[in-house]
Amino acid sequence: MSEEVVATADTLEPPQKKVGIVKVAGILGILGGIALIVVGVVVWVMVSSQLRAENITVSDDAMAFQGQTVAGPFTAYVQADIIQHHALEASGGKTYAELPQDDPVRATMMNASFLRASLFTSVVSFGVAAFAIGIGILSILFGLALNRLAAVPVIVRRAAVTRS
Numbered sequence: 001m002s003e004e005v006v007a008t009a010d011t012l013e014p015p016q017k018k019v020g021i022v023k024v025a026g027i028l029g030i031l032g033g034i035a036l037i038v039v040g041v042v043v044w045v046m047v048s049s050q051l052r053a054e055n056i057t058v059s060d061d062a063m064a065f066q067g068q069t070v071a072g073p074f075t076a077y078v079q080a081d082i083i084q085h086h087a088l089e090a091s092g093g094k095t096y097a098e099l100p101q102d103d104p105v106r107a108t109m110m111n112a113s114f115l116r117a118s119l120f121t122s123v124v125s126f127g128v129a130a131f132a133i134g135i136g137i138l139s140i141l142f143g144l145a146l147n148r149l150a151a152v153p154v155i156v157r158r159a160a161v162t163r164s
Contacts, residue, residue: 016076023150029143036136043129047122048072070119072125080119087112 048071056070062082065075091099096109127140 019150020147026143026146026148026150029139031143033136033139033141033143036132036139038136040129040132040136043132044126045056046123047129051076051122059086073123076119076122076126080116081125083116083119097146122151 052071054068054070056071056079058065058068058075058079059082060066062078065078068075070076070079088094090108091105094109096106096113099106099109
């Protein structure tokens, strides 16, 4: 009786499908992510420097950041909040729309409303910039993952070989 020896032989085969589009999508994702991060940082710095140039100081009776220069989203929000508080005190708790048209406090309420809207616009700008930076980071991570997937390894198939 002869003994059979069983061995395995590896065969190498090229990838079954072309993956060029996946690699291109990965590279575009990385480049787009870098662009989003750069734009987000530029917008953040620009809005911050414009606010700082206005020399607005957070009121001493604000809920936080008293005495600090308005230069970021939190200080802008807190200053907008205290502006509303001061305006409502001046109007006896009435909003611009609730005051009679000939009331001299109405102009104060209108200015307060404009100031608050401007500060809230900067808060939104900071949020959009942060969102762009976050999406940029995700885009880079997805791009790197796609590039990794595009580097398809060579397929190895094992075949059983019997010898007698």
